[in-house]
Amino acid sequence: MTAPTITDAVLAAVDDRARPLLTYYGPAQRVGLSGATLENWAAKIANYLRDEAGLFPGDAVGVDAPEHWQTAAVVLGAWWAGLRIEFGPAADAEAARVVFVDRAGIDAHPDAEETVVLPLDPFAGRVPDLPAFAADFGDTVRPHGDHFSPGGAGPEAVPGRTVADVLAAARQAAAAQGVAAGGRVLSARSWRTADDVIAHLLAPLAVGAALVWADPAADPDLAAIAETEHTDLTLN
Structure with missing residues (x-):
């Protein structure tokens, strides 16, 4: 029996995958993803990392991109594949073979075998005029399957912390912030x-809550968003 991953735990906590699970508000963007849609994107990413990039549970992947629904899907996909995630510009320090970046970070990880560029647009469209060494997120992950059969978790989910450690910390954070299932x-x-x-990302998802995330750089009207989205807790 394979060890469950963080993403397995997140999906198990979702009571209805047809309902919104992650909603992103950014500059001129509002993108809502149901549990099923987020699961499908995570599956595509996990399949790419395992089947095309050749990563195995315990290997490292870098995530050096801003908060966005695509970044969240990458995080869940990488954890579903049993990988250790190195966050931020220091990802190369732990020999992450694949690094996901936004356009601004294309040149930041020269030692990565594969640099995948997130468009950070509403529909995961193509990123124009990429250099030859950089792969487009949509072209890279979209052809892969919408379903994933995990092969288990690696020894670490982030540097120095196991899956159990991370899930425990997420659930403790949810409790401390007053986030409840449903x-x-x-x-x-x-x-x-x-x-x-x-x-701030995993905590609500790990306990079966839906997350509406608003980019503070877009100067969001949180009161208006809370009314529109029928949220019951605001964290800022």
Whole structure:
């Protein structure tokens, strides 16, 4: 029997995958993903990392991109494949063979075997005029299957922490923030470091709550978003 992954735990906590699970508000963007849609994107990414990139549970992958629904899908896909995620510009320090970046970070990881560029647009469209060494996110992951059969978790989910450690920290953060199963949480809190990803992205998902995330750089009207999205808790 394979060890469950963080993404297995997230999906197990979702009571209805047809309902919205992650909603992203950014500059001129609102993208809502049901549990099923987020699962499908995570499956495509996990299949790419295992079947095309050739990564195995325990290998490292880098994520050096801003908060976005595509970044969240990459995180869940990498964890579903049993990988250790190195967050931020230091990803190369742990020999991450594949690094996911936004356009601004294309040249930041010269030692990566594969640099995958996220468009950070609403529909995961193509990124124009990429250099030859960089792969387009949509072209790279979209052809892969919408379903994934995990091969188990590696020894670490982030550097120095096991899957159990990360899930325990996420559930503790959810409890501390008043996030409950079945809730709808509006947040403008950052999640670019491992600690912040655990506390501000994973925490609500791990306990079966839906997350509405608003980019503070877009100067969101949180009160208006809370009313529109029928959220019951705001974290900023």
